[in-house]
Amino acid sequence: MRLVKASEMQEMDRRTIHDLGIPGVVLMENAGRGAAHTFLNHFGPKNGSRVLIVCGRGNNGGDGYVVARYLHEAGLKPTIMVLSQKEKIAGDALINLNIIHGMGLDIHYLPDEQAWEQHRSTLAHANYIVDAILGTGLNSPVRGYYARVIKDINETGKPVMAIDIPSGLHSDSGAVMGVAIKASLTVTFGLPKIGQVVFPGKDLVGRLVRIDICIPEAVAQSVPGQYRLTVPEDFKDLLVEDKEDIHKGHRGHLLILAGSPGKTGAATLAALGAVRAGAGLVTVVVPESLNPILEEKLTEAMTAPAPETS
Known part of the structure; x- marks a missing residue:
């Protein structure tokens, strides 16, 4: 099974969007829908379960908005905490944020630590938490406000699904960048990342599920890569089925x-x-x-x- 660095996955996204003309919002829809279905299959939540979805200001948060929409339609009660002012959300993420606004979902904008403190009690009432804070592009230690949020989430002990990668985990090395989410389940998009299968990252990912967001195979093959993870499926074609x-x-x-x-x-x-x-x-x-x-x-x-x- 192929593993990718963050830069390789980003290049696949870029070629899919700019060279083939598949809109980024379509990839985001595929990612969020797949993540929501995996959440439902993995946790098996009861109807009306409360799900706290904590979103950063980028596309990782955008995936979280799509997840919120599908979980709402499945009969759950999502609360969305956006760690930013709405004015700073842009692009595909803003499109999906506006959609859940129109649906009347419970959304709170918490641009700083003071605002977070006023709503922190929501953590205690949630049955599940979705981490949509930071994605695979992280390359510097998490400090300040985001570090506080990650620590508070970890301290709850609640089941957590991480979107693409646990926030605070380095996608290429598996290193903890100051502090990182400890997830029960991680849904990763496109191809698995190196940092998800090596320690200490592997210990924070929980169950890892790959979501196909419909990046064409030809595009994936066009981006050079040298990392692979040996899995049982690699050998299935080498084993013959015996006659009785x-x-x-x-x-x-x-x-x-x-x-x-x-x-x-x-x-x-x-x-x-x-x-x-x-x-x-x-x-x-x-x-x-x-x-x-x-x-x-x-x-x-x-x-x-x-x-x-x-």
Whole structure:
């Protein structure tokens, strides 16, 4: 599975919007809709559950507005806290903010720490929290007002879904940039980011779900990248489905020459791996003095003692 740096994902977005002409608001709609559906499937909230959606002033907050709309339509009660004045929201985010305004959703503008303090009690009444504060472009430590908000959210112990990446986490390295959200669930858009699968970031992501926002495969392939995460799906095409009447004699006989004093584990793992991979018969040849040890360790593979020296 391919992993991307923040700059690579941003370039895919740019090419999709500017080269192909797919509007950014369409990608935002796809992202928010996918995130909302994942939220409902993961948490299984009761009808009328209160969801606090904390939004920054950028496109991460815009995704949060789309999530709010879908959760509202699903019968939940979203409250949206915007960590900015409305006048500073622009572009696709503003389009989606105006939509939920028109729907009459509960929206509060909290441009500073004093305003946050007046509404902080809302955290205690929420059943769930959505982190839509900071996205994958973060490259400096989180300080001041946003740091306070992140700490307050973490202290609630409530289930949190992070939009694209937990706020405060460096997308490329997985480093905590001062302070970061600890999420129960993270929905990431397009392709997974490196910082979501390496520590300490991996420990803050919770369950990671990739949302397809319909960036064409040709666009993704046109952006060079060198990082991959090995997952079980990478091997599915290498494994063949056996016929019902197959037996061990049909799958070959593998000979393993391995083992030395203090390192019988390597021979054991090689044999177990061969059996799991589908070899019909497996024989491990080891120095004669080690044969009793391997006979004790292995049940499916055979062993054969060999002279201690050639």
